[in-house]
Amino acid sequence: MNQNTLSMRLERVATHIPNGARLADIGSDHGYLPVALMRRGAITVAVAGEVALTPFHAAQRTVRENHLDAHITVRQANGLAAIKPEDRISAISICGMGGETIRDILEHGKAHLSGGERLILQPNGGEQPLRLWLMENGYRILSEEVLRESRFDYEIIVAEHVGPVTYTDKELYFGPLQMQARSPEFLIKWQHKLRHKQKTLSQITRAERALPQERVESLARQVRWINELLI
Numbered sequence: 001m002n003q004n005t006l007s008m009r010l011e012r013v014a015t016h017i018p019n020g021a022r023l024a025d026i027g028s029d030h031g032y033l034p035v036a037l038m039r040r041g042a043i044t045v046a047v048a049g050e051v052a053l054t055p056f057h058a059a060q061r062t063v064r065e066n067h068l069d070a071h072i073t074v075r076q077a078n079g080l081a082a083i084k085p086e087d088r089i090s091a092i093s094i095c096g097m098g099g100e101t102i103r104d105i106l107e108h109g110k111a112h113l114s115g116g117e118r119l120i121l122q123p124n125g126g127e128q129p130l131r132l133w134l135m136e137n138g139y140r141i142l143s144e145e146v147l148r149e150s151r152f153d154y155e156i157i158v159a160e161h162v163g164p165v166t167y168t169d170k171e172l173y174f175g176p177l178q179m180q181a182r183s184p185e186f187l188i189k190w191q192h193k194l195r196h197k198q199k200t201l202s203q204i205t206r207a208e209r210a211l212p213q214e215r216v217e218s219l220a221r222q223v224r225w226i227n228e229l230l231i
Contacts (some may be wrong), residue, residue, distance in 0.1 A: 049082025080109025099126025
């Protein structure tokens with residue numbers, strides 16, 4: 001993967017970024033996503049934010065080598081602190097980290113959100129707590145999908161701030177739109193999850209050391225939900 005050829009995962013993320021957007025890519029790593037979109041003329045300006053020094057320097061190098069310093073600003077900052085009001089950001093992408101981490105970035109960076117941005121989020125697991133944060137903060141899920149790359153299942157969640165929104169526990173667990181669409185990738189993901197959770201539940205019931213009843217009940221409920229979904 002480089003600034004010319006993105007991974008399949010980032011290519012799918014790119015399709016959800018509005019044409020002409022002012023993008024903030026948080027946790028930008030090498031800066032490949034904003035650089036690729038700028039080279040394609042798909043966005044007008046970008047901020048690449050990185051908290052760690054090594055990827056920060058890598059993103060600076062990618063931007064410099066593509067002569068895009070006038071259009072992409074690379075900032076070393078913690079999460080959404082990379083965004084300044086004068087950036088007038090219209091889309092925020094946060095990709096390649098756990099859903100809980102993305103949730104925490106959004107929660108801790110609330111002061112940097114105007115409410116007018118589109119959020120394009122690609123969690124590596126932990127989607128349920130991320131969806132819960134979106135619901136509790138008035139973000140409606142506009143699009144979501146599952147894709148499989150290198151034997152891993154990834155989800156992309158796109159949301160915008162609309163005011164109060166309510167999802168059921170099952171919708172938070174599976175994804176409200178994905179439950180309706182039931183794509184082949186979505187069903188395959190949950191078939192894999194079901195086998196893993198059934199195995200874990202079986203091991204727990206055979207274990208000599210008692211585990212908290214709440215954990216056992218939660219796992220059994222998840223197995224029941226997945227079975228119902230796959231019928």
